[in-house]
Structures are given as C-alpha cells and as structure tokens.
Amino acid sequence: MPPERHTEASAAARTEGDTDFDVVVVGAGPAGSAAALEAARAGLRVALLERGPYPGAKNVYGGVVYGRILDELVPDWWEHMPVQRWVTRRSTMVLTGHQALTVDFRTEDWGRPPYNGATAFRSELDGWLASLAEDAGAVLVPATTATGLLRDPGGRVSGVRTDRPDGDLTARVVIACDGVNSFLAKEAGLFAKVPGRQSEHTSLGVKETLALPREVIEERFGVSGRHGQDIEILGCTGSVPGGGFLYTNLDSVSVGVVLSLTGLAASGRRPEEVLAGLKSHPAVAPLLRGAELKEYSAHLIPEGGYDSMPELAGDGILVAGDAAAMCLAAGVWLEGVNYALGAGMHAGRAAAAAIAAGDTSRAGLAGYRGRLEESFVLADHRRLRRVPGLVFSERMQQTYPGLLCDVAQGFFTVDNPRPKPGLRRLLTGAARRRGLRLRHVLSDAFTGTRSFG
Template sequence: MPTTPDAAFDIVVVGAGPAGSAAALEAARAGKRVALLERGPYPGAKNVYGGVVYGRILDELVPRWWDRMPVQRWVTRRSTMMLTPTQALTVDFRTEDWGRPPYNGATVHRADLDGWLAGLAQEAGAVLVPSTTATGLLRGPDGAVTGVRTDRPGGDLTARVVIACDGVNSFLAKEAGLFDRVPGTQAQHTSLGVKEVLALPREAIEERFGLTGRHGQDIEIIGCTGGIPGGGFLYTGLDTVSVGVVLSVTGLAASGTRPEEVLAGLKSHSAIAPLLRGGEVKEYSAHLIPEGGHDTMPELATDGLLVAGDAAAMCLAAGIWLEGVNYALGAGMYAGRAAAAAVTAGDTTKAGLAGYRRALEDSFVLADLRKLRQVPELVFSDRVQRTYPGLLCDLAQDFFTVDNPRPKPGLRRLVTARARARGLKLRHLLSDALTGARSFG
C-alpha cells in the first residue's frame, strides 16, 4: 500500500468532506489503491457546518452507524417557523420514534463528522494526504484525466480515476469543462451561509427547547432575511446552539447589506432572542452553498473523472427540506463504487464510468433533485420569502384575536381581505399551488 503522496494510485479523491470520504471508503473497500486529499491540516479543520445529518444512506455505508458516529443530539423535534418583524408562526412536530434506532437525523459538528468518516476510509486502506491542495488536472495524450497537480513540490498524484469532491465552486470540475452547459452564472445558483455557534449550558438548552436527554430540535425559518432571498436555521447541539442565515449571493450583493447584519436581526427577533439569551459566541463562519438544484448540476463524468457532492451542486434546497450531507454521502458512495468497478474492468473512459450516473438515477440523489427541480425557484421567490409568511402570520393573528362583541370572522373573508391587502392575486396563489403540487405530489 503506498504511503507517500508521490505514489501512483488507482483512484485519487480530492476533498475529505462527506462525499470524498464516502468515495474513498467504498473504493478502498473494493481493494483499490486510494489517496484522499485534504486541503486542511486534518479532515474537518476548515469545515464550519453544525447541522443535521440524516441516517438512511449511512445504513448502507456504515452499518449501525449510530453506535459509532460522533452525534450531538438526535433530532426528535422538527419545526418550520415563519417570521415577520413582529410576528412568528411555527409548525412544530415531535416524535419519540426518532429518538431510538435506527434514528432519523442527528445534529453534528462537521469537524467531528469529517474526521470520523475519513478515519473509516483510512481503516479500509485509503491514504490520507492532508495539507494538500489539488491545483489542476493531469491529462494523458488523449485528453483523459490521469491525476491531479498539487501545491506540494513534486507532489503530483497520478491515478486511473480522479473523484472531484472539492466543494462548491469546484475548480477541477470547471477545468474539465463539466459546468460549460449550466445556464446563467454560478453566483445566480449559489447562496452564502453565515452561522454562529453559541455555547449554552446543557440544562438551559433542554429547558428552553423542551428537550430531555439526547433529544434535539431542528428549526428552519422563512421570512427572516430582510427581503434578501434566503432563510434561517437554528439547531441544538449538546451544549451549543447553531444559528444562521442562508442568503442568495446576488440578492445579498444587490441589497448592500452585510450578512452579519442579517444574522444579528434574526438573533434579536422576539421569537429567537429568548432561546439564545446568555449564549457565548464560540465560532463565526461563512460558507458558499450550491442551491440551484437539478438544473444547475454539471455533467457528472468525463474520461478519468467523476464529480460528487457540493462540487456537483447536489444540495436540496426545497423549503421544508434543506439537505446536503446525505446527498453528498450517497453520491460519494456511488462514485467510489463506480470508479473501483471501472478500474477493475480496465475502462475508465466516460462510458466506463457510466455506472455512476446509473446508480444515482436509481437512488434518491437524482430522483429527489429531479422531482423537486422547480422548488428552488419557488422558494426564493418574493411571494414565498415575504408575502406568504406575512399573510400566514396575519391570518393567525386575526383568527386568534378575540374581538367581542363582534362575531368571529369567517376564514374565507379573512383570507380574501389579507391577500388583497398584500397585493396577492388569485392567479398567484393558483400558480404557486400548481408548482408545489407538481413538485411535492
């Protein structure tokens, strides 16, 4: 087994995030010589995510993963919150079923998660090459990818297949021309996530969020970004709370607003501030997120190269579903298997790597992204971002306001009056309802 970064490998995986580590794990399990490159000094060193990982894909990748994965809390309470500057309406669901194996989702810290996943790949035989950046692709006389250049002197790595898991704005996928057919600019399809991790006593978290033991809550928030397309989130860790906003890059630039100002506004909202009171900021971070959906994904393969995870825009931003890590894990797993099979077959051309696309087509990864391809545009529309949260909050306030001696108003009359006041026409409601029905039906 090679142990030096200048050795030849069967497969080089670039990026030790969830997609990359899953790819390296599966390829190494297949008996291939695998190098796993990581830009940071160790996997997770540069990652700032504190959110939810959903476990069903892990059932296949790491049996009984819940006995091994570094979990903060098991998510047993899932909430969607709609805000106006002075109102909040929350749909809140909790279940005991998610608090026992096989579990549904868990809050994690990426530094812990990435290190664990990369460790599994190493245990399977992959060689971790940290503090190394892939600066470009190596190509053979026929133009096929044959490895990667790195920023180490004399540290180029040759391979039969390269798997690019180098994150959003993947330079390797761009160099290979895989994004050439994606419409629009990348900025139009990208959001900026800004997050703070606040330390709070475990007892305070459990009291404020109504939790016990290792149970946790995931809150997704709409209407909290001050007119900039996006949303917010709040996740409970064991003794930390992660709070943040996700903002359209183009919308943020046009607004002239600093992202930390938007986050400060969310933290000070009357529905959020009591939950965070007394929290000590332990981490502030920002990260680009590919949220354009299926129609902004690049080609997934070319001769000698596969692309997976955020590098392939495999993030589901569908309002009630905001998921990325599980799609990265699935895509990485299938990429590792397809690359290993192609090496075994002696055909690492685009045709020889076509098993990757077939596996994705047969899985939730492309099925979900294709089915919900219209939802990102709907979610980022002005009506969903501003009109509907205000309308629903107004209706809730009207409905629960006791205005004796007047009789209680009918719901139809309230909806008509509030929709008219917000300039919402029937055709808008029908159009959005039809898009939602087609996507979620």
C-alpha cells in the same frame, strides 16, 4: 458491489500498476470519504487528499445529518458516529417583523435506533468518516491542495497536480469532491453546459455557534437527554431571498441564515446584519438570551438544484457532493450531507466498476449517473428541480409568511362583541392587504403540487 466484482477490481489494479494510485479522491468531506471508503473496500489503491491539516479542519456546518444512507455504508453507524443531539423535534417557523407562526412536530421514534437525524460538529464527523476510509485501506494525504489536473496524451484525466514538494499524483480515476467552487470540475469542462453564472446558483450561509449550559438548552427547547430540536425559518431575511435555521447541540446552539448571493449583493446589506436581525426577533431572542459567542463562520452553498448541476463524469474523472451542486434546498428540506454521502458512495463504486472493466473513459464511467438516477440523490433533485425558484421568489419569501401570520392573528384574536370571522374572510382580507392575487396562488400551487405531490 458484490464480492466477485471486488476481486475483479483488485485484479485489474494489480495488473495495471502504471499509476501512483488507482483512485485519487480530492476533498475529505462526506462525499470524498464515502468515495474513498467504497473504492478502498473494492481493493483499489486509493489516496484521499485534504487541503486542511486534518479532515474537518476547514468546515462549517449549519444543519442536520440524516442517517439512512449511512445504514448502507456503516451498519450500526449510530453506535460510532460522533453525535451532539438526536433531532426529535422538527419545527418550521414563518416570520414577519413582529409576528411568528410555528408548525412544531416531535416524536419519540426519532430518539431511538435507527434514528432519523442528528446534529454533529463537522470537525468530528469528517474525521470519523475519513478514518473509516483509512481503515479500509485508503491513504489520507492531509495539508495537500490539488492545484490542477494531469492528462494523458489522449486528453483523459490521469491524476492531479499538488502543492506538495514531491508533486503530482497519477491515477486511473480522479473523483472531485473539492467543494462548491470545484476548480477540478471546471478545469475538466464539466460545468460548460450549466446555464447562467455560478453566483446565480449559489447562496452564502453564515452561522454563529453560541454557548449555553446544557440544562438551559433543555429547558428552553423542551428537550431532555440527548434529544434536540431543529428549527427552519422563512421570512427572516427581509429583502434578501433566503432562510434561517436554529438547532441545538449538546451545550451550544447554532443560529444562521442562508442568503442568495445575487440578492445579497443587490441589497447592499451585510450578512452579519441580516443574522443580527434574526437573532433579535421577538420569537428568537428569548431562546438565545445570555448565550456566549463561540464561533462565527461563513460558507458558500450550491442551491441551484438539478438544473445547475454539471456533467457528472468525464474521461477519467467523476464529481460528487457540493462540487456537483448536490445540496437540496427545497423549502422545508435543506439537506446536503446525506446527498454528498450517497453520491460519494456511488462514485467510489462506479470508479471500481470502470477499473474492473478496463474502461475509465467518459463512457466507461457513465454508469455513475445511472446509479444516482436510481437512488434518492438525483431522484429527489429531479422531482424538486422547480422548488428552489419557488422558495426564493418574493411571494414565498415575504408575501406568504405575512399572509399566514395575519390569518393566524385574526383567527386567535378575540374581538367581542363582534362575531368570530370565518376562515375565508380572513384569507381574502389578508390576501388583499398583501397584494396577493388568485392567479399567483394558483401558479405557486401548481408548481408546488408538481414538485411535492
């Protein structure tokens, strides 16, 4: 927001001091801290509520932080952010029960500023982000749960009820960043038009953090210094739609699976059983040999994409991050923190603009969605809206990994005195064995081309 708009927002806040705060942000994760940071920078009175004893206390995280959105929020962020390793090696692995095919990319460009991605512990990352909001003037209120919404006589959201002895907090705008089960967004009616049940749009992520000596990690994963590797895995969850991941921290590795809730329930399997299967796979087990379990965690992930998102604004309320289903699950991309940061940043700016204009109704806050549509946050989700359905399909989960592994095995098998088979023959033979028909390939290729093209 330009400096003159900062002044306008501040003046509006000072002349209308009929609330405890101008903005109450619920949830001190990446989305909430970014929202509080931008609203505080605009000169507003901001409260940042966190139900844990400190930001990051209750978080689990199985991925990589991508930094480009931080360029706008925190110049030279890489000099300050708590980082485990810079990801300079990115791999995609497809598995069958006894095969593995990996596409491996590495570059030294990602190992120096401005960097591309980094592994980080959420307990450290969330605390750092919240401290930025505090430095800008936001008031952090830990160990506090927002139990419901307050409304004025006209029905506009006017604050939150809390479990604190001193009770309610009033505000001109509430920004709900309270996670995948956002009770505030539901109470506000923002999910009323989302089709289907929430469980159909939600996955369960389970993760183990395993201790390994730093030198062992660097030897096994072929990295050195603060460089690290991120491996995304397909075909590792059997009959349960999902995927897996393995990435390096400084002196530990994190391995986990992300599983469709409805698929997991239908399978009758336990999530830890699926994870154990991944850890014992011949392509994964050698990387984990001798590791000591430090932590086991589980977390719900909103993976339904664009079509599962709620309305993003109501009268006196905005929603961002996981609370707005803004995790991107698109095959080779499984990202959440960067979308949460982007959405939170724009939510804070939209709240400041609405307060400056004196209109915090749904219409006055509608600019928030426009900001997101113009940014990568909704642009990516809209373009890739069909990909979650493709990724969780049986063909993508089981047939294609088997097809690719069969073709690779046939291509690299030396079977003298027979002549080497051609690629077309290998493909048609593998497709026949896997029951894959041309119309299936064309249909999936069409969906993929429309999304990724």
